[in-house]
Structures are given as structure tokens and as C-alpha cells.
Amino acid sequence: MNRPGILLEHQQHQTLTPRLQQAVRLLQLSTQDFSLELRDLLAVNPFLDIEDSPPDSPAEPDPAADEVDSSEPDAFVDAEPWGNGKSTPASDGALDQLALTAANETLQQHLHQQLNVLNLTERDRLLAALVIEALDDDGYLRIELDELGTLLELDPPIEPCEMQYALTLVQSFDPAGVACRDVAECIALQLVALPPSRERDLAHLIVTRELSRLAVRDITGLSQGLGYPVAQTEAAAQLIRQLDPRPGWAFGEHTATYLTPDILVHRSRQRWVATLNPAVVPRLKVNQQYAEWFQRHREAHHADLASHLQEARWTVRNLEQRFSTILRVAQALVDRQQHFFELGILAMQPLGLKDIAEELALHESTVSRATNNKYMATPFGVFELKYLFSRGLSTRQGSQCSTTAIREAIRKMIQAEAAYAPHSDAEITRLLQQQGLKVARRTVTKYRQLMRIPAVEQRRIHG
Structure with missing residues (x-):
């Protein structure tokens, strides 16, 4: 007969403490989300404070300044990797007010100005204005004319021919093609x-x-x-x-989306070096004056303040850990992809999360969080850190070639092809095999489609 008993077993369970949970969350945030997170923390935590910026001091000369690439990755907006850069001529400080006004003028304002100078009846002017206000940002009229006419109650009722006249009138305005239906x-x-x-x-x-x-x-x-x-x-x-x-x-204002890089990459001596972008590293600290005051007057009913103080200390340490991890991972990526920075995309080496994780003794998930939505500014453009990872394909010689390099090889082949005799995917496959790259035709088709390059017949120009 079995009797109930007590059995003691030792088991290990990995749990995340609140501090580690915060560290993981902060690491995976993008720069913008991270800034919003800190702003919220500063608003609710009285023990968190921003350090005053140190006074400006003359910069000490860099002994390797003559060996550092002089290209300044200050601002990269919609930069294409290894594309042709466009320089902006120096401004004399004066804005072209006429150009600025034209750029900010909306389509509706532009069309109303043309409408106002015409000699029309008040009824026709009102219907034309109705058409103008119904246009979308593309300049299209997406609503049916008869439905549009029901928005106004006029006496006598609006006839279909009146709405058609109003549409034809607006279609005669500048820019050509405005107020179209398709x-x-x-x-x-x-x-x-x-x-x-x-x-x-x-x-x-x-x-x-x-x-x-x-x-x-x-x-x-x-x-x-x-x-x-x-x-x-x-x-x-x-x-x-x-x-x-x-x-x-x-027409109208078009706000450009700017990326703030987390990492700046430059050439120093004989190698490429990653550094943190000072613009994204907040100078956060624990307000020691408040902390000391709280410790001297701490009482049992101050539990909330004690929690805030603990959270403030965690946040400062986790902030340092976040940027330390991002920098370590970024430098490891740059070290592994030195040929990429020297020679371009065709020199990209196969590289996986596991490679960087093993090198830095980190978990693969940590490397993934440190590179997700993090960007590096280089003299050649802005890249997401994840861009430097690339799967490998075997070559005829038995070595590995990155899929990123293969995509670039395909792009260059298509770029150099004759307009009247473009390469088919099968021909591209054959050319790659001649270079020692064993790539299936369906893989070439997949990479071409990922790069949004049309098929051969759509690229062909007939003479």
C-alpha cells in the first residue's frame, strides 16, 4: 500500500527581476521610443534629473586627426547605401521667401486663387469651390459627382450638368491633370x-x-x-x-522623416571605428540632494518614494548598460565587416546573430534587441545595424558569400545591361555561376523582386 510522502527536489528557475525587465525593455527600444520612455520617467520620478551640460572647452588636438576620414556623417536623410551623394551649396543665410511660400501653398489655395479671378456666377463659383475642396492630396476627385452635389442644398436643386461644368472648369486649372477621377x-x-x-x-x-x-x-x-x-x-x-x-x-508642406543614428562610424588609422552618437545619450542622474533628504526623513508611509528612488537607480544603471551593449555590438559588427566599409556591398561577409553573440558572450536575443531599430551613420549613408548581418551561400570554391553581396551583384548586372537586350533571370543565374556563385534561378527571381526590379520584358526598351 502506497503511503503519501513528501519529496524535496532542487530545481533552478530563471526569473527576470524588475531591474532586468526594465533593462531588456530599454535595450530593445528605438532611439525615439527610448527618448519618450525617459521623458515619461522624468515626469513621474522626482529622483531622476538631467545633468547640466559641461561648459564648452577648447577641443584638444587629435594625434590621429590626419588619418581620420574627414567625411562628416552629420545628417543623412533617406540615404541610399553607396549612392551618389549630393552636396548642398553653402547658404548666405537668407531664405528664398518666394520659393518657401510656393512650397507651403496647398493645392486648394492654388486652385482657389485661379477660381477667384474668373468672371463666374455665384452659383458656378460655389460649385467649383465644392469640387476643389473635395480633392485629395494626390489631386484626385474620389467622390462621385452626383454624391458631391448632394452636399449643398441650393434653390433650384443642382443639376448633373452643373456639376459636370464645375468639374471641367477645375480640370482646366493648373496643374494639368488635377480633379481627375483615375x-x-x-x-x-x-x-x-x-x-x-x-x-x-x-x-x-x-x-x-x-x-x-x-x-x-x-x-x-x-x-x-x-x-x-x-x-x-x-x-x-x-x-x-x-x-x-x-x-x-x-503642393503643401511635406515633412521629411529624420533618423537619428545611435552609432557614428569613421575611419581611424587603419580600421573603422564605432562611437556612440552623443546626441542620443542622455545625461541622466539620480538627484542626490533629494535622495539624501529622503534617507534622513524616511518613514513607513514613504513606500512610494522608496520605490521611486530604487527605480531611479535602476534606470541610471540600465541606461549605461543599454548604450554599452549597443556600442559593443556595433563595434563587433564593424570589425567583422571591415571589407564592407572598405570596398562596398559586394564585400559583405556572411554574418549571423550567433557569431556576434559568441564573440561578446551575450545571448542571441540580446544581440537582436541591441541591433533592432538602431542605426549607424557612415560616410556612405545610414544603415540599420541589422543590415550588416547576412546569410551565407556556398561558392564553387567552397567558401561562403553573403546574400547581401549576391543581391548587389544582381543589381549591378541589371544596371549595366543593354536597354534593348536586358538579362533574364536565367541569364543572370548563368552569369553568377560563371563568377563561382551557385544560385538557383528562383533565388535570383526572389532577390530581384525584393529589390523591386521589374521582370526582363518590363525592362526592355524597343528601338
Whole structure:
């Protein structure tokens, strides 16, 4: 007969303390989210404070200054990796007020100015203004005319022909193509505004009858379907491509999205070095005056303040740990990808989270959090830290090549191809194999699509 008994066993359970939970959360936040988190903490925790900035002092000369790359990665907005940089000429301090005013003018304001100078009846002016106010940011009218007419109660009631007249009137305004209902109408309106020519007439025919074929760049099908020579069809298609399918985008304020890099990368001596961006490292501290006052007058009912003090100390330590981890991981990435910084994307080495984790004695999840939504500014552009990771594919020689380098090789092949005889995915596969890269055709197709490069027939230009 079995009797109940007590069995003692030793088991280990890994639990995250509140401090570690905060450390993990702070590490995975992006720079913007991290700033918002600190702002909230400063608002509710009386023991947290921002250190005063030290007074400016003359910078000491850098003994390696003559060996440091002079490129300054101060501001990179929508930078493309290894693209051609554009420099901004120095300003004399004066803004072009006319250009500034034009840039900030909305589409509706621009159209109302044209409407106000016309000699119209009050009824026609009101209906045209109704059409103008119904346009979206692209300059399109997305609401049906009869539905739009019901928004106003006029006596006598609005007739459909009146709304059509108001629409036609607004469509005659600048910019050409405004107040259209679809892309075909938008392009057709812009073609009407061009000087007469054979290309314009054929372009109008393409837009009204064969726009779907134009979208896939089926020039041969267009030529056969419309009965025009290939060269003339290609010229008409090229004319259409020069037109603007979103005429409203030229108006209104467009706020650029800026990325604040966490890491700055520069060349020093014979290697590339990662440093923290001082702009993203807050000078947070525990207010010692408040902490000492609390310790001297601490009482049992001050439990909330005790919790705030503990949290403040954790936050300062976790902040230091966050940036220390990000810098360690960033420098390890830069060290592993020195050839990338020297020679470009084609020199990218295969690299995984596990490689960096083992090198720094960190968990892979920690490396993932330290690189997610973190950016580095280099003399060549801004990259997410995760960009430096790349899966490896075997080469004919038995070595490994990164998938990032293979994608770049495909992009360069397509970039250098003849416009009238572009490479098919099968031809690209064969060219890669000639370079010792064993890549399947379906992989080439996948990488081409990821880079948003059209298929061979859509890239072909017919002469």
C-alpha cells in the first residue's frame, strides 16, 4: 500500500527581476521610443534629473586627426547605401521667401486663387469651390459627382450638368491633370495640355485604350494592338512616363522623416571605428540632494518614494548598460565587416546573430534587441545595424558569400545591361555561376523582386 510522502527536489528557475525587465525593455527600444520612455520617467520620478551640460572647452588636438576620414556623417536623410551623394551649396543665410511660400501653398489655395479671378456666377463659383475642396492630396476627385452635389442644398436643386461644368472648369486649372477621377484621365488631361504631335496623339490612344499593357511595359503588344511601329510606340510610352500621375504632390508642406543614428562610424588609422552618437545619450542622474533628504526623513508611509528612488537607480544603471551593449555590438559588427566599409556591398561577409553573440558572450536575443531599430551613420549613408548581418551561400570554391553581396551583384548586372537586350533571370543565374556563385534561378527571381526590379520584358526598351 502506497503511503503519501513528501519529496524535496532542487530545481533552478530563471526569473527576470524588475531591474532586468526594465533593462531588456530599454535595450530593445528605438532611439525615439527610448527618448519618450525617459521623458515619461522624468515626469513621474522626482529622483531622476538631467545633468547640466559641461561648459564648452577648447577641443584638444587629435594625434590621429590626419588619418581620420574627414567625411562628416552629420545628417543623412533617406540615404541610399553607396549612392551618389549630393552636396548642398553653402547658404548666405537668407531664405528664398518666394520659393518657401510656393512650397507651403496647398493645392486648394492654388486652385482657389485661379477660381477667384474668373468672371463666374455665384452659383458656378460655389460649385467649383465644392469640387476643389473635395480633392485629395494626390489631386484626385474620389467622390462621385452626383454624391458631391448632394452636399449643398441650393434653390433650384443642382443639376448633373452643373456639376459636370464645375468639374471641367477645375480640370482646366493648373496643374494639368488635377480633379481627375483615375490615372488614365489624369494623364489624358496632361497630354491635352501639350503641343500637338504624333507622339502625343499616340500617347493619348494608349492611355485611353491600352493603359494596362503600358503598365507592364508590353511595347510589342501595344505596337501590334494599335498598328503603330515599335519605335513610335516606345516614343509615345516614354512621353507618358514623363508625366505626373499625382499632380497634387507638388503642393503643401511635406515633412521629411529624420533618423537619428545611435552609432557614428569613421575611419581611424587603419580600421573603422564605432562611437556612440552623443546626441542620443542622455545625461541622466539620480538627484542626490533629494535622495539624501529622503534617507534622513524616511518613514513607513514613504513606500512610494522608496520605490521611486530604487527605480531611479535602476534606470541610471540600465541606461549605461543599454548604450554599452549597443556600442559593443556595433563595434563587433564593424570589425567583422571591415571589407564592407572598405570596398562596398559586394564585400559583405556572411554574418549571423550567433557569431556576434559568441564573440561578446551575450545571448542571441540580446544581440537582436541591441541591433533592432538602431542605426549607424557612415560616410556612405545610414544603415540599420541589422543590415550588416547576412546569410551565407556556398561558392564553387567552397567558401561562403553573403546574400547581401549576391543581391548587389544582381543589381549591378541589371544596371549595366543593354536597354534593348536586358538579362533574364536565367541569364543572370548563368552569369553568377560563371563568377563561382551557385544560385538557383528562383533565388535570383526572389532577390530581384525584393529589390523591386521589374521582370526582363518590363525592362526592355524597343528601338
